[in-house]
Amino acid sequence: MPAAAEQGLTRISGNFYLGDAPTLIAERGGHFTERGLSVEVEFRTGGKHKLERLRAGEIDFALLALTPLALDLWSDPTPRGRDDPVILAGLAHFARPHTTVVPSNSPVERLSDLDGRKLGLALGSGGEFAWWLAQRYRARPVAVELVDLPVEALPDALADGTVDAAVMSTPWRERFRSETGKQLRALNGSEGYTAQWVLVTRRSVSQQQPARGRAMLSAYGDAIEFIRRNPERARRQYAEHVGISADLLQHTWNPAMYGLSLDWSMISELQLRLEWARHSRGAIAGDRASVLSLLAPAPLRAHAPSAVGIPMLSDEATP
Numbered sequence: 001m002p003a004a005a006e007q008g009l010t011r012i013s014g015n016f017y018l019g020d021a022p023t024l025i026a027e028r029g030g031h032f033t034e035r036g037l038s039v040e041v042e043f044r045t046g047g048k049h050k051l052e053r054l055r056a057g058e059i060d061f062a063l064l065a066l067t068p069l070a071l072d073l074w075s076d077p078t079p080r081g082r083d084d085p086v087i088l089a090g091l092a093h094f095a096r097p098h099t100t101v102v103p104s105n106s107p108v109e110r111l112s113d114l115d116g117r118k119l120g121l122a123l124g125s126g127g128e129f130a131w132w133l134a135q136r137y138r139a140r141p142v143a144v145e146l147v148d149l150p151v152e153a154l155p156d157a158l159a160d161g162t163v164d165a166a167v168m169s170t171p172w173r174e175r176f177r178s179e180t181g182k183q184l185r186a187l188n189g190s191e192g193y194t195a196q197w198v199l200v201t202r203r204s205v206s207q208q209q210p211a212r213g214r215a216m217l218s219a220y221g222d223a224i225e226f227i228r229r230n231p232e233r234a235r236r237q238y239a240e241h242v243g244i245s246a247d248l249l250q251h252t253w254n255p256a257m258y259g260l261s262l263d264w265s266m267i268s269e270l271q272l273r274l275e276w277a278r279h280s281r282g283a284i285a286g287d288r289a290s291v292l293s294l295l296a297p298a299p300l301r302a303h304a305p306s307a308v309g310i311p312m313l314s315d316e317a318t319p
Contacts, residue, residue: 010212011059012041013050016152018170018249019092019197020063021238022258026223028237034222035215043241045151048072048124054202055083061216062200063091065126066266069200069294070273074284079293082204086296088213089307090266091220092197094257098130101173102165103158104183111142111189119144120163122151126195127167132276134189155179171239174248196266206296213299217260221303224258231255262297263309270294 010032014023023041026032032039042059044050047068053059062085069085076084100119102108108117111134121127123146135141147163154166155176165187168176173184199220206213227234235253239246270291278284301308 008038010037010039010061010216012039013053013059013062014041014043015045015063016043016171016242017045017065017197018238018252019065019094019097019195019257021227021234022091022220022223023063024238024241025226025234026219029223029226031219031222031226032216035219037212037215037219051085051200054085054200057083057202060201060205060212064198064200065097066196066198066269067126067129067273068124069198070270070277070291071124071281073291073294074274074277074281079290080203082207083202085200085294086203086206087262087266087294088199088201088206088296089217089220089260089262089300090196090198091224091260092257093194093259093261093265094254095194097195098127098167098169099173099186100131100134100165100167101158101184101186104185106164106185108165108187111138111187114142114144114165114187117144117164118147118162120147120149120154120157120166122154123148125151126169127151128280129273129276131167132280170249170252171242171244174244174252175242177248178244194265194269196269198266201296203296206299210299210302213296214303217299217303221260224260227258228255260300260304260307261309262295262300262307266295267291267310 012023014020027039027041047064050059050062050064051068051072054062072085073079100111108114121131149157151172154168154172157163158166158176159180176184199216201213235249236246239249274291297308
């Protein structure tokens with residue numbers, strides 16, 4: 001993998017989200033350097049902004065949920081461009097990443113009790129998708145006022161009463177408990193979906209700099225192996241990174257959620273999010289758009305052939 005160093009500085013935009021613990025571990029453990037990469041790592045929220053910066057060449061790799069990618073595909077009138085985002089691999093796959101929560105002393109007992117109340121979430125994020133999914137099969141949707149807030153602002157908004165409930169994930173739920181000393185209660189019916197956390201680059205990087213893509217995947221593979229072999233140490237490092245007690249992660253930290261993959265479950269999750277985008281935003285911009293065009297399997301197939309579980313998926317841009 002030393003050939004990757006010839007590509008120069010590699011700029012990576014990670015996230016504080018639990019699914020992105022491998023980026024932290026890879027940086028702190030020196031795994032990027034060991035794989036011949038000179039890296040600059042940042043940790044930020046906001047998937048849409050990351051994709052804009054990725055297209056503009058301000059960053060080379062981004063860690064994202066699938067929801068912003070589906071919205072990006074929905075809004076792209078000319079998909080399959082050289083600067084379009086592509087997924088190199090999934091890093092984490094887990095259930096119930098977002099839940100609709102209220103303070104433990106709230107009078108709200110069920111989703112229907114939110115009628116006429118304010119619900120905080122980040123529009124365009126997995127939180128908005130989770131809320132739509134919770135409403136999908138209800139006979140009567142809950143009539144809430146949606147309050148669009150950055151994910152990092154949700155704990156404070158819930159604590160000061162700006163919103164009555166919020167759609168939140170780790171570490172934001174745990175941060176609320178840490179900062180307020182109060183407990184949260186998840187509302188039944190708000191946890192019914194799974195999510196994947198993925199490593200994304202530009203199509204041009206994937207096609208023209210394959211050594212860099214393989215080196216990135218090797219570094220993440222090393223980090224995931226460290227998490228599996230040293231789960232408590234990794235948990236403490238992640239908790240320190242996001243500013244909470246490691247004890248607050250006892251029920252959410254699961255090393256088995258991490259692993260490199262490209263398989264049918266990702267296609268299914270992307271299709272569902274594209275359906276949500278059409279339902280919530282209207283007709284898709286690119287009439288040739290396909291979720292398969294978001295997958296770039298060549299680097300992962302070279303790194304770990306068995307991790308690509310879609311035999312018909314070619315290494316070139318897929319129609």
